[in-house]
Amino acid sequence: MAGDADIVLVDGKVFTAVPDRPWAKALAVREDRLIAVGTNTQVERCVGRATKRVDLHGRVVVPGFIDAHAHMADSAGERGWIRLAGTRTIEDAVARLRKAATSTPRGGWILGIDWDEAKWPERRFLTREELDRVSTDHFVVARRIDCHIGSLNSKALELAADLVGARGFDVDGSGRPTGILKEDAFEAFHRRFETGETGIEAGLASVAKMAHRLGITSIHDIVDRSGWRAYQRAHERGTLGVRVYAMLRDSLMPALIDGGLRGGFGDPWLRLGAIKVFADGSLGAYTAALDAPYAGRAGEKGMLIHSPTELRARLEAAHRAGFQTATHAIGDAAIRLVVETLEAVQDAEARRDARHRIEHYELPDDEVLRRTKAAGIVASCQPNFVGQWSGPGDVYETRLGVARAAKNNPYRKILRRHIPLCFGSDGMPYGPLFGVHWAVNGFVEDQRISPEEAVRAATAGSAFAAFEEDAKGTLEPGKLADFVILDGDPFETPEAIAQLRVASTWIGGHRVYAATPKS
Numbered sequence: 342m343a344g345d346a347d348i349v350l351v352d353g354k355v356f357t358a359v360p361d362r363p364w365a366k367a368l369a370v371r372e373d374r375l376i377a378v379g380t381n382t383q384v385e386r387c388v389g390r391a392t393k394r395v396d397l398h399g400r401v402v403v404p405g406f407i408d409a410h411a412h413m414a415d416s417a418g419e420r421g422w423i424r425l426a427g428t429r430t431i432e433d434a435v436a437r438l439r440k441a442a443t444s445t446p447r448g449g450w451i452l453g454i455d456w457d458e459a460k461w462p463e464r465r466f467l468t469r470e471e472l473d474r475v476s477t478d479h480f481v482v483a484r485r486i487d488c489h490i491g492s493l494n495s496k497a498l499e500l501a502a503d504l505v506g507a508r509g510f511d512v513d514g515s516g517r518p519t520g521i522l523k524e525d526a527f528e529a530f531h532r533r534f535e536t537g538e539t540g541i542e543a544g545l546a547s548v549a550k551m552a553h554r555l556g557i558t559s560i561h562d563i564v565d566r567s568g569w570r571a572y573q574r575a576h577e578r579g580t581l582g583v584r585v586y587a588m589l590r591d592s593l594m595p596a597l598i599d600g601g602l603r604g605g606f607g608d609p610w611l612r613l614g615a616i617k618v619f620a621d622g623s624l625g626a627y628t629a630a631l632d633a634p635y636a637g638r639a640g641e642k643g644m645l646i647h648s649p650t651e652l653r654a655r656l657e658a659a660h661r662a663g664f665q666t667a668t669h670a671i672g673d674a675a676i677r678l679v680v681e682t683l684e685a686v687q688d689a690e691a692r693r694d695a696r697h698r699i700e701h702y703e704l705p706d707d708e709v710l711r712r713t714k715a716a717g718i719v720a721s722c723q724p725n726f727v728g729q730w731s732g733p734g735d736v737y738e739t740r741l742g743v744a745r746a747a748k749n750n751p752y753r754k755i756l757r758r759h760i761p762l763c764f765g766s767d768g769m770p771y772g773p774l775f776g777v778h779w780a781v782n783g784f785v786e787d788q789r790i791s792p793e794e795a796v797r798a799a800t801a802g803s804a805f806a807a808f809e810e811d812a813k814g815t816l817e818p819g820k821l822a823d824f825v826i827l828d829g830d831p832f833e834t835p836e837a838i839a840q841l842r843v844a845s846t847w848i849g850g851h852r853v854y855a856a857t858p859k860s
Contacts, residue, residue, distance in 0.1 A: 345371050346387035347850060353397030354830070356793070357816040358404050358801045363793065368402065370822040373849035378816050400844060401830050403796055404816050405558025405823030406773035407803035409721050410700055410765025413552065413560055413583075414568030417544030418536030425456040425483065426770075431463050435471050438483065442476040450534055451475060453483035459625070459736045467492035469520025482534065484527075486769055489626040491527040493520045501530050508644075509628075524622050524644065541571035549582025553854035555772050556825040556843040559584040561667075561765060561807055563617050566593060576611045582853070584823075586614040586807040588667050591655055603663040605808060609821060614807060615667035615698060616659040619646040621675035624703075624740045625730075629672035631704075636742040643672055652678065656697075657686045665808075666697045667721065673704040680709055684716050693717045696761070698806060703749050704741075710751075710758045719761040719806045722750060724780035724788075724795070725769060728839070731784050751787035752780055756794060763802035764795070773799045777831065778839035792835045822850035 346369040355365040357378060367384035369377035377384045388394065423441045428434040438453050445451055458466055472481045472494035481494035493501060498518050504510050509523035522530055536544075552560065564572065564587050575581050589597065594616050606613040622628025622644055627635055630643040647655065656679075659666045666683075670676045679699055687693050698719040703726070705713065713720065727750050730736035737746040755762050764776055780788070780795040790798075804814025813821045829841035846854040 345369075345376055346384075346389065346392045347371050348393045348395060349384050349388055350395040350397050350402070351381045351384060353400055353402050353826075355402040355816060356404075356796060356832070358797050359815045359817060365816070367397075368816065368822075368824070370850040373822055375816060375818050375820055375822050377818055397826065401827040401832070402816070403556075403825050403827065404800040404814055405825055405846070405848065406556045406799050407559040407561070407763075407807075407814065408552075408557050408765045408771065408773065409561045409763040409803040409806055410723060410767050411560040411562045411771070412768045413548045413562050414541050414545070414564045414571060416768060417548045417571070418541040418567075419452075419454060420544045420547065423451065423453040425453045426486065428456060428461070430461050431458075431465075431467065431471055434461075434467065434483070435474055438472070438475040438481060442479050442481075445479060447478045449479055451479045451481045452534065453481075455486045456483055457486045457625075459730060459739070464739075466490060466521055469493065469495055469498060469518065472497075472520060480534075482530075484531075485625060487623040487625045489524060489527070489623040489628060491522050491530065493522065493530070495520075500533065501526075504529055523626050524628055524646065536567070538567040538571040538574070541568055542574050545571065545575050546580065546582060550854075551771065552583050553846045553848075554843065555774070556827075556846050557583060557771070557773060558823040558825070558846065558848045559586065559803070559809075559813060561586045561588055561614060561803065563588045563590070563667075565590050569593070572611055581610050583848070584609060584813075585611050586809070587611065588615045588617045589613070591616050591618045591659070594655070594659060594662075594664070597664075598658070598662045604665050609812060612807070612809075615665040617700075618652070618655050618659075618666055618668045620652060620668050620670040620679050621645055621672050624671060625736055627740065629703075630675035630678075631672040631741075632674045632677075633745075635740055636745075642674065645675060645678070649678060649682070653682050653686065656682055657689070660686050660690060660692075660695060660697070665695055667700050668698070669700045671701045671703045673706060673709070676702060676705050677709050680712050680716060680718065683718060684712065687716060696806065696808065698763075701767075702755075704745070705751070705755075706748075707754075710754055710760065714758045714760045719763060720755050721763050721765060721806060722752065722755075722798075723765055723767045723769070724750065724752065724776040724783075725766050725772070726750065727783045727788055728775060728779035729769060731779075731788070733784075747785050748787070750783070752783075752790045752795075752798075753787045756790060761802060761805055762798045763806040764799040765803070774831070774841050774843070775839050781831075781835045781838060792832045792838065796831065823848050828856065
């Protein structure tokens, strides 16, 4: 194949993520594919007169990161909303929202996102009273970082009057709304202010640039109708900046089935993926379904979003129609129910090749782990949650107590059971290296895996979870030339992975991001 390469990259430390040959020195690319991966000598056989040569100077190369649980279409539609991440107190959050109100016309919306009471000394949710101090002339909504809770001011509550009595509409002892909406109530209200497909499409370029900066080349993005249409329009115009495996919400499933569509429809840039189903809520909202009550809340065990009968009906309909499913389940009770349901669904159809996924999979016990492996289920996890909320005194501990908190996100046990493992972020925050860092440097032993295992979960594991292992996830001849060059070595300095920079990101053999050189 001499002379075939458009570009060769030599003298690097290439982690291929292929188990039996994990390391190489160089890569050769023609068009959008890798044509050689190996030693400098092997790769340089592909050099011709027009071949560009890049000296890696010993830098680490890894496959392009695949965020297996993203919300980038949602993020694209939220440009201009007020970021409350990093606020240190409730008053800090209120001040940030109040500042936005001063430049917003009276009667407009003030939309704040990503507050996290676990980082505030008050350790409580925002309420109507705080948001009324932001403004009584605007509709003020502040959404918690997990998206399972929203807080409304009095003016916004007027628009939510029809939701009184809905599950998750919170009232105080006298029956007065607190301004806090959870799960069903907040989901219904959220649809009243979220951005449509035109706004989402307009923001896709900016979120793609963010992805490139973080080394993300592909995403498994959870979308509704507006997000799916926005991605299709961007694809038609050739402006998709990352490869998208779209996981559509289960409300769209009847239309997909009626249209004769199946998972996998599409091309390397945009592909129809799994059907997203919810089994429970979140630990932060006290709505993840647990076997035993939340710490300090006797009798409160969270909630199941659907009854067991309804959950089976949804998963069975998707399975029969040829779709993979991706079911949100965080609490131990919810995870067990999903595993039991998928066992029954697959047994009824005598088919176990669907690679059904459980998203989050945070509190599986040993018996559930065994059954997960036997059922061929994929564990789709977010190791960034370990760094965000698994430390002493943080969300896992305050919600679960010390003993149960020590069992969260057991990646080592998952891999020892040979359960397929993929890593995503849920956007909390985006950044594969941050997630990899905490999968390597977790607070408890069962969270900790090797850097090689963690990078595989964020690359090859995510490709497998989307049936795309023949095209991406590892650096091998014939696969897409999606890779990342790092400024630093996660394999030599595992304790500092979160501080590493992405030097450049390549998609289909084209460099889409290059870091500004250090001064």
